[in-house]
C-alpha cells in the first residue's frame with residue numbers, strides 16, 4: 129500500500145500536470161496586466177525583495193520589477209514559468225524564476241520583504257503547508273499579501289466558476305491564511321473590494337478578498 133508521502137507526491141504531480149495542460153490550451157491565458165490589488169497594495173511599499181507565488185505568465189512579477197523590486201516568480205507550471213520568463217526578457221526585466229510547488233519547500237529558507245499570492249489555486253489538502261510556506265517566506269517586518277475572489281459578493285461569479293467545474297471551497301483562500309496568522313503578525317487589511325478589470329476582460333467582475341498582513345520586525 130502506498131504511504132502518505134507517495135500519495136501526496138502523486139497528487140502534486142497531477143496538480144502540476146493539470147496546470148501545464150491548462151496553460152497549453154492557449155497561447156496566452158491571462159491578460160498580461162498586473163493585478164489591480166497588487167498595484168494598490170504594493171504601491172505604497174518601499175521596494176525590496178519580492179516573491180510572487182503562483183506567478184502564472186508573469187505580469188505581476190514584471191510590474192514589481194519595474195517598480196524597483198528584486199523579484200522571484202514561482203509557479204508549479206513549467207509552461208507558465210517559460211512564458212513568464214519570455215515576457216520578462218521581452219520587457220527587459222531581470223527576474224529569478226522557479227518552476228516548482230510552493231508546498232514542497234522550493235524557496236528553502238529564503239525570506240522576502242513582500243510575499244504576494246494572487247488568486248491561489250492550491251488545493252485545501254495543502255492548506256497547512258501553504259500557510260507555513262507563506263509565513264516562513266515573509267521576512268520580519270515584511271508584508272504578506274493574499275488576494276482571492278470574493279464569491280460571496282458575487283452570486284453570478286460563483287455560478288460562472290461552478291459552470292467551469294471550479295469550486296472555490298476546494299482551494300486555499302485568504303480567510304484560511306488570515307485564520308492561521310497568530311502572534312507576531314498584524315493584519316492591516318482583510319476585506320472585500322471591487323476589482324478593476326482589464327478593458328478586454330470577458331466574464332463577471334468578481335470582487336477581490338484582500339488580506340494584507342505584516343510580520344513583526346525582530347527586536348533590534
Ligand SMILES: C[S@@+](CC[C@H](N)C(=O)[O-])C[C@H]1O[C@@H](n2cnc3c(N)ncnc32)[C@H](O)[C@@H]1O
Pocket residue numbers: 147158163181182183184185202203204205208228229230231245246247248249250251
Ligand atoms: C488562478 S492562477 C493565477 C495566476 C496569477 N497569479 C494571476 O493572478 O494571473 C493560479 C496559479 O497558481 C499556480 N499554482 C497552483 N498551485 C501551485 C503551487 N502549489 N505552487 C506554486 N504555484 C501554484 C498555477 O499554476 C497558476 O499559475
